[in-house]
Amino acid sequence: MKKVVCVAIIGKGNNPLFIQEFATGLTDENKLKLHYIVHCSLDIIEDKPGNTKKLSSELYLGLLYPTEDYKVYGYITNSKIKFFVVVLDTSDIKDSDFKIFFKRLQNLYINTTSNPFYKPNTKIESTKFLQEVINLAPSL
Amino acid sequence: MNELPDDIINLPIPLIGLIGSNNLHFYIEKYITNKQVLEFTRSNGNVQSHITTPLPLSPSISVTSSPVITSTTAPTNVYQNSPSIDPIQGTIIDQSNNNNNNMALLEEVFNQKKETQVLSPIQGSSPVIGSTPPPQILPTVSSPVLGAWKLQQQQVPILKTLTLDIGGVSNKKEKRINHADTFIPLGILKANWIHKHMCSLPSVVSFFIQWPDDKSPKSIDPILTQIDTIKNNLKNRNIKLMIAIIYNSTTIETSDERIIQIRKRSEISDPKYFLFLNKSEFNVFVKKWEKLANELSDQFYKDECNNTKQQITKNTHPFLIIRYHFKIAFYSELRSDYNTALKYYIFAYNSLKDWKPTNDPRGERFQELRSVASIINFKISKLYLWNGNIQEAGQQFDRHLKLFRIYHGPQEKEFTHSAWIAKEYQIFGDLLEACPNNQKLIVTHNPSYYYQIASKYMAIRRKHFQELVPDYVKLNPVISKFRDQKPRYDLSIYQFIGQAPPDTSHPLELTNHTHQEPEVDIDFYKTVAQELNINYSQTIIDLLSKSYEQTLISSNHRILSYIESLIADEYYNSKQYDLAFRYYNKNAITYRREKWWTLLTHSISMLLKCVHYLNIPNSFVNFVMEYLSPKFCNTLLERSRVQDSLIDLLVDSKKLQPPMSLASSLDVRMEHTHPLFNCRVQFPSSFTFTSSQTEFYVVFETHFPKAIRFSKLNVLFSESSYNSSIVDPLPINNYNNNNNKSTERNDLLFLPDESRLFTFHLKTKEKMELECKSVILELQSSDPSISLNFHWNISEWALKSDEINQKDDTSSTTTTPILSSKSHNNNNNTSSNNQNNNNTTHQKPNPYKKFLERSSIRILDHESLIQxxxxxxxxxxxxxxxxxxxxxxxxxxxxxxxxxxxxxxxxxxxxxxxxxxxxxxxxxxxxxxxxxxxxxxxxxxxxxxxxxxxxxxxxxxxxxxxxxxxxxxxxxxxxMGLISQFQYFDDHFQLNDMYEGNLVINEPVFMNLDLKSSLPYAISIEKISLVIANNEQPITPLAPSMGNTGPGSHPEEPLVKLLSISNQSLGSIELVKDMVNYSCWFSLIPLITGESLSFGQLIVEYRRLNSQVVNRLPIQLPPVRVTINPFITTIQVPSQGVVGAPLQHCISIRNNTNFLQEFELIVVNPPSYGSTDVPFFFSGEKVSSFMIHPECNHEIKHTLLPLVAGKHPLPHFKITSKRFNKELPKTKNTNNYLFIKPNFDLAN
The missing domain is CATH 2.60.40.10 (Immunoglobulins)
Structure with missing residues (x-):
């Protein structure tokens, strides 16, 4: 059973750059709910103590927003790009695994956005990036 | 359906039984010490027993902070007007009253908030995108409410009292010897156990004995009997006994034999529990009594704990293990030993958790387990929270729900499980909300979240009830019978918590039904009947409102938006479209701002449905335009369908369900950069010339999912005569494209994602600044008078020609300014060529690319090229x-x-x-x-x-x-060009200084003209003439009588008489500046006296050397003063003489004055150049004085005899006027010579 339900990357202005669902058989309603969950998680990031610091050595934010079915984990870069992973509530994944996952995800993001043809702070539509994220998701 | 009774909710208080002297019980209860605790009270203030009173009222949603907005339309719930049961509390809600009251209150609240909340109006105007901030609702300040429970600081007695009769304590059931081995409990917790310990089974009994006044030993016999009865009654329950003797006298002898006898009989080991009460010291007694009662009570519950612990070791049945653990925990709570209580509640819960029911096809055991678990979980959660262990409480709740989330039981009853889960979430939410340390709450344990999940399960409950409960149950006639009954939530009717109450109905009742459907129990019918009365939507919205209220405290606007969307969904499901519209609209504002297109797509699609049902075509059109935006995360099929609905709105409204059509023409104001449909305009250059041709380009960039045909394109300019339009005669639902895409098309059909350029040819007229004001694309409906007009107000955003010119300097454009090209070609090309050249440099903008927009053009006059x-x-x-x-x-x-x-x-x-x-x-x-x-x-x-x-x-x-x-x-x-100088000379060519420079009338004068040129070129003086002025002025009064110009003189008389001009016969003379001057003499005789007379004008006729035109330059003669001589002196003398021949010299003087004038005459003979001293001998007076009367003449005659030949001056006849003290001018001038001939006769 896949643990990762959704991976999301949110821009500096809290606009979605990349949201990809992984669970199979998700209805439109559930997909929409995932968007709502990720969107609501932004509130939690803003409420997190220490988030106001300009630079933080700890980028991993931990568990943000447990819902009945899912858990949302977050990661914020120093440039205020936020990474979210939505996993099933039944998943029991260690924080260290999340940190590794987020670090890899950040590297993928950096490689993709370093493309000179990518316009910063816009939706990531690279199929290569999508495939890499799809390949990365099972590692969690 | 078991509701948590008061005894579960409230802190348990030890119960003390009071026997005897009933009149004292009131005072004891009154004077018992109170302690302050944070405790729940019912919101209605009436603490009622769960045995006899109905269950708590519906949770009252705090309307002061609820985001609920009341609907103005009638709710469509079919059960709305019938009594229903609150699904959470299981309480009957009279929907007809309560709901209406709620609605009225909420409506009032909404009306108050309308001024501050900015919600897009539904009626009359289209929703303004992004124009309204999300409404801010103030958080409530009321105390937290747990359903109908309210948490507050209150004074509660440390002991509760209960008046008992002697032997009134119920007897304990005797257990068999092998009870522990053979007893199989029917349930986990008896329904009345808690209440029994709270209200009817005391821990201590206090017996009050009125000490008899009779001192005989037999007087205490009845008392001893009573004590025996009480002892026997309490013995098997191990209830503690304390005795108080009430005496009336001032003192009592404690060593009284009777007292010793009573003490022995009562078997009270510790004498301190044997009290004496003097009524005069009642207060002191009560304090002492309550302290001792507390000690005994604590001892009692401690003993009960120990006894129960022993039972645990003896019994192995899981129900009993759960039950005993629960009892120990409850006893510990009564002892205020909360740590132990928590410990045993957890033990009880764990025991319950470990037990898995088998062979439970009807789910009855599961139902019982979850009910008991609910109570234990409540206790654990409350104790955790009250100790500040929020994290542990949350984890306990998560475990609890994880354990019971999956339903076990018959399918048709699954809705009861959803109801139970919803209730659990709500109760935990209420507890969190009521938690004394809830400021430490974090988002993972926020009441908002639990209310939200509760609402979700409420919706699942509705779904399960609607889908899984068979219709024959819902439509069974028995249902109607139970629907009108109030539910029996009296725990006294239950035997065990969580089990269905035993059927106490008469055996003859429901006979038919039991025969037909023997497998369906009556309790289920009652449950279904009550379920049918529930207003799900209202309940869900109430829960979401509480969630909203809690989220508002933390100001998490995104979570608020999510809850708003849930509320909107529920309003939509309950067909309250107006309220749903408002919440979706708020949602849309948030998601627009944050550019969450997925969520915005959902909000807009729901808004579309709402406005459709509300029949607001104006808003419908606006939302369609937004929904069709390519940024939205919708499929092509969905977008195409929505576009079709827009066309149907205009062409065939019946295709829309429900039908909707435009009542009148609608103007849709389009943004400049509308993502679906934007319009750009351009004049090819910033200026042009009058009476010429220019073009105007309109580009539409469209992203419609399918082809769309507009009816008319209007372009409006600041000067209406330039307004232009393109009309497409085909109906708007005709999408046939007869033209090739690559060719120039004149229709108004836009293919999917097509951008089109329309060119308007304008013939310029007069000079002006021509500006494109707006561009309108019309969609004509089937009714010709109604159209949908997409209106781009170009003048609001487009750049003007001036601004363009500034940009032209810095940016490279395809437009070449005309002037610059002209300046290059001015010498070689004609203007027409220039114009043509300019036309060729303008390129039409590419509709698929960005181009410089220019909405105005300056029409100038044609540049003149003549010199x-x-x-x-x-x-x-x-x-x-x-x-x-x-x-x-x-x-x-x-x-x-x-x-x-x-x-x-x-x-x-x-x-x-x-x-x-x-x-x-x-x-x-x-x-x-x-x-x-x-x-x-x-x-x-x-x-x-x-x-x-x-x-x-x-x-x-x-x-x-x-x-x-x-x-x-x-x-x-x-x-003036010529500088003229005039000089007057007398007849001796002497500068005229006679009579102080004045000219003298009638005496000849010479006027000399000297002309100089100041012109840079030479002129030729052709002729000089003098125009004599006439005396047009009256004679000045200065000399009224002087001369012959009396008052009677003719005014036309010339001022002067011109005698001759020297240059009369002279030809033309060239006059050159600083080189050649021109002079001329005029001989004049003044004829009229005057102070300042100009004799006339000198007319200089000249011509330029290279011209034949002779011009006349008049030069005014300078004014002179012309006076008359007061004395006219005439000298008569011959011009020649001969030596020796006498000459006659006569001086005639006329006095022109009105006075008598005196004169002196002195004759001075000049020296001679000849042999004699004087040239003449003369006869006559040499020195004399004479007088002349006015207007009279006087003659002086001398005879001269020339002595020497030659030119000789005449002797000076010096005549001086005494009045003027001046010599007469005639005589003054001595330049009169006489030519004397020699007298040859005399010489010979």
Whole structure:
């Protein structure tokens, strides 16, 4: 059973750059709910103590927003790009695994956005990036 | 359906039984010490027993902070007007009253909030995108409410009292010897156990004995009997006994035999529990009593705990293990030993968790387990929270729900499980909300979240009930019977918590039904009947409102938006579209701002449905336009369907369900950069010329999912005569494209994602700033009078031509300014060529690319290419017909006609050098060929020495019809030019100093004119003439009687008489500045006296050397004073003589004055050059004085005898007027000579 339900990357202005669902058989309603969950998680990031610091050595934010079915984990870069992973509530994944996952995800993001043809702070539509994220998701 | 009773909710208090002296019980209860605790009370303030009273009222949603907005439309829930049961609390809600009250209250709240909450109005206007901030709702300040429970600080007694009769304590059931081995419990917790310990089974009994006054030993016999009865009654329950003896006398003998006997009989080991009460010290007694009662009570519960612990070791049945753990925990709670209580509650819960029911097809055990678990979980959660262990409480709740989330039981009852889960979430939410330390709450344990999940399970409950409960149950006639009954939530009817109550109905009741459906229990029918009364939507919205309220405290606006969307969904499901609209609209504002297109797509799609159901076509159109935006995360099919609905709205409204159509034409204001449909305009250049052709480009960039055909394209300009339009005659639902995409099309069909360029050809008229105001695309409905107009207000955002010009300097555009090209080609090309060149440099903008937008153009007059020159030789002279020759050089194309207008300052232009010639003001231009010239001479005549400013305006029309204007200003200084100097000489050519410089009337004078030129060029003086002025002025009174110019003199008399002019016969003389002057003599005789007389004008006729025109320059003669001589002296003497021959010399003096004048005469003979001293001998008076009367003559005669020949001056006859003390001028001048001939006769 896949643990990762959704991976999301949110821009500096809290606009979605990349949201990809992984669970199979998700209805439109559930997909929409995932968007709502990720969107609501932004509130939690803003409420997190220490988030106001300009630079933080700890980028991993931990568990943000447990819902009945899912858990949302977050990661914020120093440039205020936020990474979210939505996993099933039944998943029991260690924080260290999340940190590794987020670090890899950040590297993928950096490689993709370093493309000179990518316009910063816009939706990531690279199929290569999508495939890499799809390949990365099972590692969690 | 078991509700948590008061005894579960509230903190348990030890119960003390009071026996005897009932009149004292009230005072004991009154004086018992209170302690302050944070405890729940019912919101209605009536603490009621769960046994006899109905269950708590519906949770009252705090309307002061609820985001619930009442609907103005009638709710459509079919059960709305019937009584229902609150699904959470299981309480009957009279929907007809309560709901209406709620609605009325909420409506009032909404009305109050409407001023501050900015919600897009539904009616009358379209929703304004992004224009309204999310409403801010103030958090509530009321205390937390747990359902109908309210948490507050309150005073509770440390002990509860209960009046008992002697032997009134119920007996404990005797257990069999092998009870522990053989007993199989029917349930986990008995329904009445808690209440029994709270209300009917005391821990201590206090027996109050009224001490008899009779001192006989037999007087205590009844008391002893009572004590025995009480002892026996309490014995098997191990209830503690304490005795108080009430005495009336001041003292009582404690060593009284009777007292010792009573003490022994009561078997109270510790004498301190044997009290004496004097009524005069009642307060002190109660304090002592309550302390001892507390000790005994604690001992009792401690003993009970120990006994129960022993039972645990003896029993192995899981129900009993759960039950005993629960009992120990409850006893510990009564002892205020909360740590132990928590520990045993957890034990109880764990025991319950470990037990898995088998063979439970009807789910009854599961139902019982979850009910008991609910109570234990509540206790654990409450104790955790009250200790500040929020994290542990949350984890306990998560475990609890994880354990019971999966339903076990028959399918048709699954809705009861959803109801139970919803209730659990709500209760935990309420607990969190009521938690004393809830400021430490984090988002993972926020009441908002639990209310939200509760609402979700409420929706699942509805779904399960609607889908899984068979219709034959819902429609069973028995249901209607139970629907009208109030539910029996009396725990007394239950045997075990969580089990269905035993059926107590009469065996004959429901006979038919039990025969037909023996498997369906009556309790299920009752449950279904109550379920049918529930207003799910209202309940869900109430829960979401509480969630909203809690989220509002933490100001998490995104979570608020999510809850708003849930509320909106519920309103939509309950068909309250107006309220759903408002919440979706708030949602949309948030998601627009944050650019969450997925969520916005959902909000807009729901808004579309809402406005459709609400029949608001205006808003419908706006939302359609937004929904079709390519940014939205919707499929092509969905977008196509929505586009079709827009067309159906106009063409065939019946296709829409429900039907909807436009009642009147609708203007949709479009943004400049609308993502679906944007419009850009461009004039090819920032300016053009009058009477020329220019183009105007309109580009539409569209992203419609399928083809769309508009009816009309209107372009409106600041000058309405330029307004243009394109009409497509085909109906808007005809999508056939007959033209090739690549070819130029004139229709208004837009293919998917097509951008089109429309070119308008404008013929410019007069000079102006032409601006495109707006562009309108119309969708014509089936009714010709109704159309949907997409209106781009270009003037609001487009750049003007001036701004474009600034940009032109810095940015490279395809437009080449006309002037620059002209300046390069001015000498070589004609303007028409320039124009053509310019037209070719303009390229049409590519509709698929960005281009510089330009909404206005400046229409200028055609630039004149003719040159105006004037040949002339300044300066001009006064009164000169100053010759100018205008030359027009035509650098333009052939001029067919034109007009020259001359403007000059207060002067005249003449075609000929004559005042009688035609005055020149306008001149019609003839046909002037290209590169040809046109010349015209004219003359400026100026009478003043100033500057002539001549402005020549030329308007002409070329062969190509272009009209141009040009003008040129010429300045011509006008000067006097000649410097004249006049001098007067007397007849001896002496400068006239006679009579102090005055001229003398009737005496000849010579006037000398000296002309000098100040002109830079030479002129030729042709003729000089003098125009004598006439005496037009009356004679000045200064000399009324002087001379012969009396009052009667003729006014037309000339002032002077011209005798001769020296240059009369002289030819023309060239006058050159600083080189050649001109002189002339005039011989004059003044005829009239005057103080300041100008004898007339000198007319200088001259001509320029290169011209034949002779001009006349009048020079006014300088004014002189002409006076008369007071004495006219006439000397008569011959001009020659002969030596020796006497000559007659006669001086005649006339006195012209009115006075008698005295004169002196002295004759001085000049020296002679000959042999004699004097040239003459004379006879007559040498020295004399004489007087002359006025108007009389006097003659002085001398006879001269020349002595020497030659030229000799006459003797000086010096006649001096005594009055004037001056010598007469005639005699003063001694330049009279006499030529004396020798007298040859005398010599011979």
């Amino acid at each position: 105006i020159k004037c040949k002339h030789q300044p300066p001009a002279l006064i009164n000169e017909f100053y010759e100018m020759e205008m030359e027009i050089l035509n650098n333009d194309i052939e001029i067919t006609k034109g007009t020259v207008t001359f403007e000059i300052n207060e002067k005249q232009l003449y075609l000929e050098p004559s005042k009688s010639s035609e005055i020149l003001t306008t001149l019609e231009l003839p046909h002037i060929q290209e590169k040809s010239t046109f010349k015209k001479k004219f003359y400026i005549y100026s009478q003043t020495d100033d500057e002539s400013k001549l402005l020549i305006n030329i308007s002409y029309e070329t062969k190509s019809g272009e009209i141009s204007h040009t003008s040129k200003l010429f300045n011509v200084p006008v000067l």
